[in-house]
Amino acid sequence: MTTETISAAAAGAWKLGDLSVNRLGFGAMRLTGSAAFDLGTPSDRERSLAVLRRAVELGVNHIDTAAFYFSRLRSANELISRALAPYPDDLVIVTKVGPGRDASGAWLPWARPEQLRGxxxxxxxQLGRDHLDVVNLRLNGPGSLAEHFGALAELRQAGLIRHLGLSNIDPEHLAEAQAIAPVVCVQNRYGLDSRRTGSDEVLRLCGEQGIAFVPFFAIAGEGRESGAAQTGATDGDAVLAVARAHGVTSAQVRLAWTLAQGExxxxxxxxGNPDHLVENVAAGALRLTDEEMALLQTPC
Incomplete structure (x- = not known):
């Protein structure tokens, strides 16, 4: 499979509210170090900046980030700003709030509603913006989200946020949020063999309501290293067989499977690897047959 000339546009497009994005985007979590939330091994700064710029060159116009994505020397938001500002007109940056980390990297208590503005x-x-395109409220467990989502809805009314989304939710959370303000996207753990309980129902509800469903851990899964998944070191026979048939990596198969779950x-x-970036973007052009999809489907 040729990768060098494939653009993120090959995956097709979807709208986050009134903002059109290519369905193959970029997650910034691993830009800051060798592993997510690793303070001890910061990334190579120039390489991370180059990856971001190359992503945009390849047609990526949807970047997912958060202020709590940082290592000892690197901040994902600062890297994005330095690499891409002034931002292209079509670039959509999605961030998330709720969790927080102190300077040592330790997780703080989940934010109270009045702390979300901060x-x-x-x-x-950090991003050098006067408003945020999309802000996801990331939940940390069951219970009502009304106060927190209501606080973000107020910031949306004040013009600090254009659109709102949710992360790590159950179906009832989506209904509760939609009664407060429009939801344009939902981020849940969802992959071929790693997904949050209830996410199949959330996926279906989002499709019915025209809401983008944005899986995280689509390549690696929560307990898998991204590099190993890229090379296929931890994949089963079905993934490896489909990868061999198309001449692609296991990561590309997993991404193609993810995109095939719905438009x-x-x-x-x-x-943070430029070669993996090109492969990931190229996965947007990979189309799996019905037989291959059936072979890949794994009960969770």
Missing amino acids: QVEENLR HVLAIPGT
Whole structure:
């Protein structure tokens, strides 16, 4: 499979509210170090900047990030700003609030509703923006989201946020949020063999309501290293067989499977490796047959 000339546009497009994005995007979590949330091994700064610029050259116009994506020397938001500002007119940057980390990297208690404005302003400052395109409220467990989502809805009314989304949710959360303000996207753990309980129902509901469903851990899964998944070191026979048939990597098969779950499904694979970036973008052009999809389908 040729990769060098394939654009992210090959995956097709979807809208986050009134913002059109290519369905193959980029996740910034791994830009800052050798592993997510690793303070000890910061990334090579120039390489990370080059990856971001190359992503845009390849047609990526949807970047997922967060202020809590940082290592000892690197901040994903700062890298994005330095690499891409002034931002292309069609670039959509999606961030998330709720979680937070202190300077040592330790996780803080989940934000209270009144603390969300500070988190939004932190993202604005780091990204050098006067408003955020999309802000996802990431939940940390069951229970009502009304106060937190209501606080973000107020910031949307004030013009600091254009659109709102959700992350790590159950079906009832989506209904509760939609009664407060429009939801344009949902991020849940969802992959071929790694997904959040209830996410199949969330995927279906999003499709019915025209909401983008944006899986995270689509390549690696929560307990898998992204590099191993890229090379196929931890994949089963079905994934490897389909990869061999198409002359692609196992990561590309997983991304193609993800995008095949519905036209409203977006992919945001993240990497700090320029070669893996090209492969990930090229996966947007890979089409799997019905027989291959059936072979890949694994009960969770």
